[in-house]
Amino acid sequence: MSVFRVMGICLPAMIFLSSCAGVQESVRNWDAGFLSVEGGADGEREVEVTVDGQPVKFLVDPGFGAMRLLNNSAAQQIGLRPSAIAGGYEIGPVMLTSRSSTAQLDSENYTGPARFHWFGQDVTTRADGLISPVVLPYGTIRFELGPSQIGEEIRSLPLEGSGIYGVSGGYGKLLVRDDIIRVAIDLNVEDAVASADVGALLRETNGGRFVGVSEEREIRYGVVRPVLRLVLDNPLIVAGLRVEWVFVEVERAGMLAQEDSDPETIIVTARTNRNDRDYRLTLGQAQLRSCTFFEFNNQASLLSFNCTFG
Missing domain, CATH: 2.40.70 (Cathepsin D, subunit A; domain 1)
Incomplete structure (x- = not known):
């Protein structure tokens, strides 16, 4: 499966994905409304933003990892340069290491600096990257699955x-x-x-x-x-x-x-x-x-x- 092991430490050059949860990212605008996306396997759940002035399409992803994760090809096209902060994503005995950088994010409910991560490979073929609902600037993100039921x-x-x-x-x-x-x-x-x-x-x-x-x-x-x-x-x-x-x-x-x-x-x-x-x-x-x-x-x-x- 996917996700993180709690390491219990904060290192200046390597931030493991589930550690140090008490430190919060500054991008917050949770009073800014409601976003509805399709929850089927092939459902439309893309959101469009700009990163450093370039158009980027993210696929809203309810899986593990509260981040904006770009395809490697998209990060290169935008011209992001990796900072000293990396991410460690652990899947069983496998550790994936992401690079990260801050860039200007312009979206419907937020404009300002934000951090973006990317691995050495692309992570989706449907968009330019994946984005977690918890870093989207909306109060509620709903995944629609079907009609109402009694x-x-x-x-x-x-x-x-x-x-x-x-x-x-x-x-x-x-x-x-x-x-x-x-x-x-x-x-x-x-x-x-x-x-x-x-x-x-x-x-x-x-x-x-x-x-x-x-x-x-x-x-x-x-x-x-x-x-x-x-x-x-x-x-x-x-x-x-x-x-x-x-x-x-x-x-x-x-x-x-x-x-x-x-x-x-x-x-x-x-x-x-x-x-x-x-x-x-x-x-x-x-x-x-x-x-x-x-x-x-x-x-x-x-x-x-x-x-x-x-």
């Missing part, structure tokens, strides 16, 4: 807003036992995907068994990781949404699940030190089937789902 209601998770230099945050927070699972959404995939640490946690709290053979899947930003299906004895409830099984990151592809398997031999990438654990869960389209919309309420710091809950 019996629908809104349920919410606390929302972690953007943090230091516009990189950390951008996820909902789900309390399981005494641990907080970071929850994001990937509109390009069908199924939920969990980190190894979440897989180990859910085996303890919800029970379950691994089935099938592990296979490789793209997690985020082109990073491919092996995953194995975990069928839960008791569904995980995420703001009213039922998650009955998840793909869990494992060590290698081709691993065969067995009924009597020790989970520690399967989820070999789970961390033993609780303070270092990477609790992250990405919901896919399957978990949103009963929903009319979900939205990021930046003013109230809520990630909300409007659905019919079974």
Whole structure:
């Protein structure tokens, strides 16, 4: 899956994406209205801005990483020069390092300096980059999924807003036992995907068994990781949404699940030190089937789902 490990440190030249969340980026205009975009896999959710006077189209992305992430080709075309501040984005054992620079941002509700990141490769073919809802200058960003339904209601998770230099945050927070699972959404995939640490946690709290053979899947930003299906004895409830099984990151592809398997031999990438654990869960389209919309309420710091809950 995608996202960050809390490092607990701030380094002047390297800012890890989920660390130092108490330092807030200055770009804020959360009273400035409402933005509605299409939430389907191919839905229109592009926003147009200018960066240093050049037109840029961002795809609004509800996944992990509270940042404005340009394609490498777009950053080069704009002429951005990397500063001393970089970002570290951790996906299992893989660490992606982004470069960053401040530039003049002109958009509907904000004009001024803002920080932009980019990796060594492009991150989307649909636009010039990706932008998180929590760094968009709107009070609420709604992802429309379908027509209104009888019996629908809104349920919410606390929302972690953007943090230091516009990189950390951008996820909902789900309390399981005494641990907080970071929850994001990937509109390009069908199924939920969990980190190894979440897989180990859910085996303890919800029970379950691994089935099938592990296979490789793209997690985020082109990073491919092996995953194995975990069928839960008791569904995980995420703001009213039922998650009955998840793909869990494992060590290698081709691993065969067995009924009597020790989970520690399967989820070999789970961390033993609780303070270092990477609790992250990405919901896919399957978990949103009963929903009319979900939205990021930046003013109230809520990630909300409007659905019919079974």
